[in-house]
Amino acid sequence: MGNRTNAGRTPCVSVIMPAYNVAQTIEASIASVQAQTVSDWELLVIDDGSADDTATIAHRMAKQDARIRLIQQEIGKYRSDEERQK
Numbered sequence: 598m599g600n601r602t603n604a605g606r607t608p609c610v611s612v613i614m615p616a617y618n619v620a621q622t623i624e625a626s627i628a629s630v631q632a633q634t635v636s637d638w639e640l641l642v643i644d645d646g647s648a649d650d651t652a653t654i655a656h657r658m659a660k661q662d663a664r665i666r667l668i669q670q671e672i673g674k675y676r677s678d679e680e681r682q683k
Contacts, residue, residue, distance in 0.1 A: 608664070609637040616642055620650040627658050627665065640665045646672035 612630055616623055623642070630640050642655040644667060652669055659665040 608639040610635060610639075612638060612640045614640060614642045615645065616647065616651050616655065617645045618647045618649045618651060620647070620654060623651050623654050624658065627655065631662065638664060642667045644669045646670065 614626060614630070616626075619626070627640065627642070630638065642659070642665065644652045644655060646669070652667060655665070655667045659667050
């Protein structure tokens with residue numbers, strides 16, 4: 598993905614985790630990535646405007662692990678090119 602870790606290197610693996618109103622499971626989902634045997638990764642949690650505590654939990658975990666990044670967007674703000682052409 599071209600993103601750099603705090604050490605200035607590009608991670609070997611990028612994991613993209615879409616998240617919408619999954620406060621009940623987001624912590625376990627992130628923990629499953631953290632538990633992998635490969636440790637050279639980055640996790641991009643993409644929160645699509647959740648109304649629950651999804652972003653709060655992901656933000657807390659990102660503060661504890663520099664390999665995790667939370668990206669928040671408004672619901673439906675980003676659409677595919679096909680949808681824009683309609």
